Amino acid sequence: MSARAPEPVTMARALNCALRDAMAADPAVHVLGADVGTLGGLFRVTEGLAAEFGDQRCTDTPLAEAGVLGAAVGMAMYGLRPVVEIQFDAFAYPAFEQLVSHVARMRNRTRGAVPLPLTVRVPYGGGIGGVEHHGDSSEAYYVATPGLHVVTPATVADAYGLLRRAIASDDPVVFLEPKRLYQATEATVLREVPEFGRAAVRREGASATLLTYGPGLPVCLAAAEAGREAGWDLGVIDLRTLVPFDDETVCAAVRRTGRAVVVHEAAGFAGPGAEIAARVTERCFPYLHAPVRRVTGFDIPYPPPMLESHHLPGVGRILDAVAGLQWED
Amino acid sequence: MSARAPEPVTMARALNCALRDAMAADPAVHVLGADVGTLGGLFRVTEGLAAEFGDQRCTDTPLAEAGVLGAAVGMAMYGLRPVVEIQFDAFAYPAFEQLVSHVARMRNRTRGAVPLPLTVRVPYGGGIGGVEHHGDSSEAYYVATPGLHVVTPATVADAYGLLRRAIASDDPVVFLEPKRLYQATEATVLREVPEFGRAAVRREGASATLLTYGPGLPVCLAAAEAGREAGWDLGVIDLRTLVPFDDETVCAAVRRTGRAVVVHEAAGFAGPGAEIAARVTERCFPYLHAPVRRVTGFDIPYPPPMLESHHLPGVGRILDAVAGLQWED
Amino acid sequence: MTVDQAAALSPLPDAEPFGLLDGAPDTSLWPLLYRHLVRGRRFNEQATALTRQGRLAVYPSSAGQEACQVAAALALGPRDWLFPSYRDTLAAVTRGVEPVAALGLLRGDWHSGYDPRAHRVAPLCTPLATHLPHAVGLAHAARLRGDDDVAVLALTGDGSTSEGDFHEALNFAAVWHVPAVFLVQNNGFAVSVPVARQTAAPTLAHKAVGYGMPGRRVDGNDAPAVHRVLTEALDRARAGGGPTLVEAVTYRLEPHTNTDDATRYRSAQEVDAWRQRDPVTRLASALARHGLLTDGLRRQAEEEAERLAAGMRAALGTDPPLDPGELFAHVYAEPTPHLRQQARAYRGRTA
Amino acid sequence: MTVDQAAALSPLPDAEPFGLLDGAPDTSLWPLLYRHLVRGRRFNEQATALTRQGRLAVYPSSAGQEACQVAAALALGPRDWLFPSYRDTLAAVTRGVEPVAALGLLRGDWHSGYDPRAHRVAPLCTPLATHLPHAVGLAHAARLRGDDDVAVLALTGDGSTSEGDFHEALNFAAVWHVPAVFLVQNNGFAVSVPVARQTAAPTLAHKAVGYGMPGRRVDGNDAPAVHRVLTEALDRARAGGGPTLVEAVTYRLEPHTNTDDATRYRSAQEVDAWRQRDPVTRLASALARHGLLTDGLRRQAEEEAERLAAGMRAALGTDPPLDPGELFAHVYAEPTPHLRQQARAYRGRTA
Ligand SMILES: Cc1ncc(C[n+]2csc(CCOP(=O)(O)OP(=O)(O)O)c2C)c(N)n1
Ligand SMILES: Cc1ncc(C[n+]2csc(CCOP(=O)(O)OP(=O)(O)O)c2C)c(N)n1
Ligand SMILES: [Mg+2]
Numbered sequence A, B: 001m002s003a004r005a006p007e008p009v010t011m012a013r014a015l016n017c018a019l020r021d022a023m024a025a026d027p028a029v030h031v032l033g034a035d036v037g038t039l040g041g042l043f044r045v046t047e048g049l050a051a052e053f054g055d056q057r058c059t060d061t062p063l064a065e066a067g068v069l070g071a072a073v074g075m076a077m078y079g080l081r082p083v084v085e086i087q088f089d090a091f092a093y094p095a096f097e098q099l100v101s102h103v104a105r106m107r108n109r110t111r112g113a114v115p116l117p118l119t120v121r122v123p124y125g126g127g128i129g130g131v132e133h134h135g136d137s138s139e140a141y142y143v144a145t146p147g148l149h150v151v152t153p154a155t156v157a158d159a160y161g162l163l164r165r166a167i168a169s170d171d172p173v174v175f176l177e178p179k180r181l182y183q184a185t186e187a188t189v190l191r192e193v194p195e196f197g198r199a200a201v202r203r204e205g206a207s208a209t210l211l212t213y214g215p216g217l218p219v220c221l222a223a224a225e226a227g228r229e230a231g232w233d234l235g236v237i238d239l240r241t242l243v244p245f246d247d248e249t250v251c252a253a254v255r256r257t258g259r260a261v262v263v264h265e266a267a268g269f270a271g272p273g274a275e276i277a278a279r280v281t282e283r284c285f286p287y288l289h290a291p292v293r294r295v296t297g298f299d300i301p302y303p304p305p306m307l308e309s310h311h312l313p314g315v316g317r318i319l320d321a322v323a324g325l326q327w328e329d
Numbered sequence C, D: 001m002t003v004d005q006a007a008a009l010s011p012l013p014d015a016e017p018f019g020l021l022d023g024a025p026d027t028s029l030w031p032l033l034y035r036h037l038v039r040g041r042r043f044n045e046q047a048t049a050l051t052r053q054g055r056l057a058v059y060p061s062s063a064g065q066e067a068c069q070v071a072a073a074l075a076l077g078p079r080d081w082l083f084p085s086y087r088d089t090l091a092a093v094t095r096g097v098e099p100v101a102a103l104g105l106l107r108g109d110w111h112s113g114y115d116p117r118a119h120r121v122a123p124l125c126t127p128l129a130t131h132l133p134h135a136v137g138l139a140h141a142a143r144l145r146g147d148d149d150v151a152v153l154a155l156t157g158d159g160s161t162s163e164g165d166f167h168e169a170l171n172f173a174a175v176w177h178v179p180a181v182f183l184v185q186n187n188g189f190a191v192s193v194p195v196a197r198q199t200a201a202p203t204l205a206h207k208a209v210g211y212g213m214p215g216r217r218v219d220g221n222d223a224p225a226v227h228r229v230l231t232e233a234l235d236r237a238r239a240g241g242g243p244t245l246v247e248a249v250t251y252r253l254e255p256h257t258n259t260d261d262a263t264r265y266r267s268a269q270e271v272d273a274w275r276q277r278d279p280v281t282r283l284a285s286a287l288a289r290h291g292l293l294t295d296g297l298r299r300q301a302e303e304e305a306e307r308l309a310a311g312m313r314a315a316l317g318t319d320p321p322l323d324p325g326e327l328f329a330h331v332y333a334e335p336t337p338h339l340r341q342q343a344r345a346y347r348g349r350t351a
């Protein structure tokens, strides 16, 4: 595990450091994908890796997402730890069969004989003015696939820490990188997160709990800030890993407040928020003053850039939902 | 719309009749997929169509699910109404990109200029002793994809009626056929269902409501029957279409009983039951005596045939869940 | 032909890309091609300029590839269909789509700015190679309908040939014997990845062999040659001769898009060498060699180009009208009750 | 080689499938191959019989394809890896996997019945062509690790060549120059669909041209020929010569699986014609022609076959021990808290 002195870094840079440190620490770690080599990745997350470790450790592949992910499966079967970069969320779909039928199942299929230590990095979410197919949030597909860990950082420190943990994991991890936070900056110590499945309480609050992850975190923190004017003391929980899910931290908070709003960019219908709302309700029902509400993207294909601000959950919609948590009683 | 005199038919046969009647009624309807021609499909749902309508109307394709679905997109763009057969649920995954990025979005992308009247028939679910990759229930992926209708019959009459409706729809429909009900028999009038989005109350009941669809229906009806011994009067709702979702019928029933259990084969975590539980709770919270419970497949890859009975929701697990609906108060 | 009749092997593509400019050809089409090339170059420059002014979200320029873009559009018959990729706005514009409409995707007010049926131009397609099966399906449907004046031309890039959908589409096309032509614009790169890391085949045209269709290689900076090869292939397709794979050897002179930094992966020398083979100046020189580059032609070409650019500036210089309510309008023929509810809630918030 | 050095075109596959049985060849391996063929046929018969007794959930027989199955396994070096498809249990068994373990998937007590690392045999793969990228990745990893005694042999069917994953895998293999050999068993059908509706290429070996790798065609019912071609390709692969595509022309004598009705899509005459080319009897005749089919060899072959069959009946004749608790055990290295909870609830119900 590596530690760095706090200096302001972007999330993209923290991810880059995580890859570099992981590659330096373990020669079995290989990075592969289109444009990860000379170019350093479309978001520069693999910058400098090919120069430092050679193009056999950081390899530009032909343009074929199923092919890359499938090849990574074979590499992992041979004992390597491949880290695959997908360029945009929507371009993971061609690799869906490999992900669902093989990546998620290899260990189980072989009764544990063949573990699959494989990380798939997927930039996800909108808010960067991207055109069609560049703003999808498809975490619903991943969380509904048993056998995958689904992880998403919301802070620079977590970007480093969770990615190191993902690469060290002996199971496949879908690592979702919030596109619009790539340039977010923090001065923070970069160190590996010790385990998956621990949500972080980003803000304590007594009147209601906002449950979110990835790109939703800054929005929820802003909503909590804005909510003070309405007299609300809103807590904010950053889930960090959707699978495994931290029932303990989440339920403890919701039991205290009795009110919760789930916030994410992905479409609401059958989105991750559905599971979160359902399981929180199952576990906290007697404590709830109101049903868990969801503030999400609409149930539409991701909109064109000029309209995306209308689609994305914002402070206003979050506070509306909070207001709807039956404050009269 | 065609009507037939009641005679006992299997669900497979009713689907076959629906295809035949749709093809006879509209020359734009084309059936395509691997083995749909000479063989009549692995489940014999396309039996006789090639003989009756020629191999240009019912066409054996090369083995390439993305290719078939993609070709169907082009055919639909030209004004045809393709009906694509996927052989087993898990073999729809290679076509996932076509489904999500194109099928679901063509109308929206073109501001309504290019509708996509296209039906994808997918045999789904387990319980037939199939080996690996032959028992998946992947409806979670489809319901989380805006732009698709997601439909699944649980009765022979609906198999015919909903498939006719699907083919007549000007929007793409993922039509999920419960494998283990293919041989279920009913004597029933075969006629088109007038619209999507109407759940059916299959059994009225005052003490709690079971919400299910497709292969879950016979199990829930059996559970309701068995529940009488415990003194419960259980209602059963068959959702029929997951998208659009019939909030009205479902909520009316749940408000009456104040207690609900969602039952499906798909894995529970982020499965369709999460959405159902979440939205029922959002809409019926003040009426609920207990949180909506879910009885689903476990959060594991679909098990091998010798173990599948342990995985599938059965009467026992459903009644356990009903018993957990806080009957003490 | 069955697989067992293996004696009848299909021929390999020619080793040398087909060219016309340097021979002694029929020049009747050259002035028209020239005007479109000049206009096309101006289109690329103006679109790139509009990205700098924030008027386009992004622009993947086809500068250097204008011969392919223009020839592809002009080779089409009136009832033919074009299936462009995200880099092929110029082909769409040359086919007759309004520039502001063709650029709708890249401007970002909606995903596709035009009605595909009006000009028989499918929506610009971003996920690589995924439009190729659509092209095959549409060509198949046209044949099923007996419309034998319809052929389909699908454009794609060298990188996209590695995708599974490329393979599935070409195989379907050959098995179904559909009237479709696949033009691979081999511009040397898929973003930063050179074609040598994309394939080990001698040429991309060789891929045709595995599908049992003819493969042709053409100098992609020789507009008359591209036009000729595509016209022949489309004629053959309409006549029931089946599909063709055409590889046009060309070069992307600009970065992948305006946000790309191409100096990271290729040298100025390489780009300069290709500038020497610029399709616009090459046709101009050839016209001049044949005494056809008159002042009149030059002026006409330039005027048309400037008119186009001015129109683009005017149409794209202002913000388009936006209606967020439209977000809910086209997801289904009829919005579901659930979507109607979301739309109502949205309107409630913003009212 | 770059795409622009187009002069060096790769050669086309031979028109006639390679054969050995009918020539005057080196026969030293033939007795061994014969014993394995007889044993292999017995394996197929016994497995099909076990489906009738409900001892296997399903069995896709490789009867008629035993020459491919057996030669594939015997051509492998000790450190090589085999990547079989769902029809290739016999290849796995010939490689040394216990029959009961190789049949685990089809018996249905677990998805894969053996530890892939023990015999260097990947799990039998059902989704078509999806194991081919795995084979490429493993071969690549072996090279990265410097293990130059490792080559990979991946088996697949004619139908699977239409899938995108076939294309992506072969392209990767050629670009990465990995030590992998792809054996397409062209048995004439993908379930009911004949190969003529699967491809328009002259042969499946022609597909190699588009990847820039050698393509070879072999008589798939000629065990020595299949063995020779695969051995050469694997040797070349291990020596750094890159991948090869081999098409073996063979025939599936039985239905697709025991639940299929093959009379719906092919004639008895066609099947009979292929029975004349049965790989087992063909090798027997060739051995006889060379005076090598001794009573001793016959007896040994039959005894080995019967021993195998008896072992299968014994091992598969009883119900396997089942532990439903195992359902939760292998999803992750450590069950998540959520899965532990489900397992507890499950145990609670059944306790
Ligand atoms: C399925 C998919 N993967 C990745 C991308 C991201 N991407 C956009 S363009 C491009 C390069 C395409 O190269 P090529 O096919 O040669 O076309 P060119 O850009 O050169 O016109 C990539 C990788 C994409 N659009 N679709
Ligand atoms: C992706 C996928 N689609 C469909 C199937 C169903 N299926 C199983 S075997 C088979 C035929 C395969 O034909 P071929 O590749 O020639 O192999 P063969 O059965 O002849 O050995 C099909 C369609 C599958 N297993 N995987
Ligand atoms: Mg390119």
Ligand SMILES: [Mg+2]
Residues within 6 Å of the ligand: D157, D158, D159, D185, D186, D187, D188, D189, D190, D191
């Ligand atoms: Mg076959």
